[in-house]
Amino acid sequence: MNADSPTDAIIVTHNLTKDYVMGAETVHALAGVDVEIKRNEYVAIMGPSGSGKSTFMNMIGCLDSPSGGEYVLNGQPVQDLDDDELARIRNREIGFVFQTFNLLPRATALHNVELPLIYAGVSSKERHRKAAEALGIVQLGDRMDHKPNELSGGQRQRVAIARALVNDPSILLADEPTGNLDSNTSDEIMEVFENLHKQGQTIIMVTHEFDIAAHAQRIITLVDGKVSSHDAEIPHHILVPASRTVEATTPAVPLDPTISSPILPGEAV
Amino acid sequence: MHFWEGIRLSLQQIWAQKLKSFFSLLGIIIGITFLIAVITMVEGMDRYVKEDFAGSLFGVNTFTVIRRQQVTTGRTDEAERRRQRRNRELRMHDVEVVLEAAAGARNIAYSASSGGEVRYGQNSRRNIRIIGGSADYEAVQGWKVETGRGLTAIDDKQALQVAVIGSVIAERLFPTTSPLDKRIRANGYRFRVVGVLETQGGFTGNIRDASILIPFSSFQRTVAERRQEVDQIQVKVNEAEEMAPLMVSVEGALRRDRRLRPGEPNDFHLQTSNDLLSAWETINKILLIALPALVGISLVVGGIVIMNIMLLSVSDRTREIGLRKSLGAKRKDILFQFLTEASTLSIVGAILGIGAGFGLAKLVELFSPLPASLSVGAILSAVVLGLGVGIASGFYPAYRASKLDPIEALRSE
């Protein structure tokens, strides 16, 4: 996963659009989005409600198909692929973390994590090994046999992250992964993402909260279905609330934003 | 493979809602119960009729000359029955004709019988059969003697008042002592017991086990009270192929002897176990035609119920389908998952049906002489039918599930 050339573009979109036709009205959920995301980048996507963040994520995750424009994933144009090829990409290239976890309620954590491996055709022994390993990464090695209703919200989201990781995807997509969690648990989850990023994982994350976005290297802001800024730098005023959160969970760290914020712009792995 | 996984999950779901599953599967269960119960009973009856009933009544490889037809197949009309009632009774003279015409047969026996009662001291039994049989009677009937001896040609020639008695009678008259050499009274006439027949048991055995066999000549002198009639003349051959030519020869000889003109019907009847078997075949055919209709209707109903359940399950689990697709499930994976579920459901129904059907047949066995024989073929056809219903009724719901758009499915509800 640690690519030799970290400047490789893994995602390139050009004039990506998505229209929803609602009777006589047409909603331009995406109105021409041009984005380039490099391997090993950690990007936050922000913007007001209804600005098209989820729509964009669904396009990137090949869950939905664009109305127009181009999307190149790992050098492969995606917009013309058929159902089965898209399924393959969702399975191998993309790990998706949802706001609402989306775990199978009757299945154990282990089985939930095994799902993508099932569709990848991995043998059951290997599936078990890989799923257990992924749960180990998110520190749930001791909760493998628990069902979702026997886990806390944060634990559920960590199971979902393990599931997203288990097939070694090229990108990890997360649409408001902490939206349903309290702030302490959110920090826990953000730490997981940070560790993954340190190990070379490309991450794209939608969030409403600046302190969450502050963990990322770069923020893309969407407004009305268009990119309004590609900030390579995270503005200082965003960093302040972020440092406060971190300080709250790690009181030993001195109250200095530049030290307590673990990731700073341009400080790629 | 996620095949086993699918089966395991469906079973879990069925188990989690046992009562609901049971009612949903009722159609299939009833259909398969029908199928198994009827096939099991028909097969049991078939074996019973062919091996046991027909054989013990008429003997294997045996044909019988009688005055008129006993078993009718429903094809014999009333006029024919009336005509046969005028048939001449059989006499010793006919026996001689048959003996000559069927000289190549293995055994020829003739007999007459009458109802009656036996008595020994204080012990007695009513409603028994007293059979007067010629020397070969036991051999033709396939009867075996348990203790003592059977009847011989000398017994018959000298019209000795000796008897071989059935096991039920032996038990009744001689609960503590040996019956051999004891003098019993049958319809008032004295007979010396020389042998006891092996117990046959079962439905047809009731007749034999409660019979006494005496020499034909003694029968005519005593129990028959000067009645001259011979009830039946039985001819037994070694191989089935020998039957037809011998029957032709016996028929011809009797017709010549009775001076019947060509074209005139026989005034006697030649009976083989075929009469009974063909009557049975008719019943059998009707059952086997009616059965698929009954089973078909219940299975169609069962299939519709399963289709409904699967449609409900697909709409209940739209989110799950969306999730699976978002994790990389292809259309065929989803199709397969729901087909597996529908098939598992219907196979469980089929298995319950097999159990219930066999139970039903066993119950019938308990209260009737019909043996319940569950054949591999019946089980196989039940399972195949169950699977067929599952796939047929699961296909449309599964197809709908597989066509769902991942993001719309995920967003649902």
Ligand SMILES: Nc1ncnc2c1ncn2[C@@H]1O[C@H](COP(=O)(O)OP(=O)(O)OP(=O)(O)O)[C@@H](O)[C@H]1O
């Ligand atoms: N299935 C749909 N049918 C019609 N319109 C839709 C559909 N999905 C999204 N939209 C519209 O597209 C626009 C973008 O929606 P989207 O969900 O991407 O917003 P968002 O940025 O994720 O908002 P939020 O922050 O509230 O999650 C909205 O105006 C929304 O109403």
Ligand SMILES: [Mg+2]
């Ligand atoms: Mg959204």
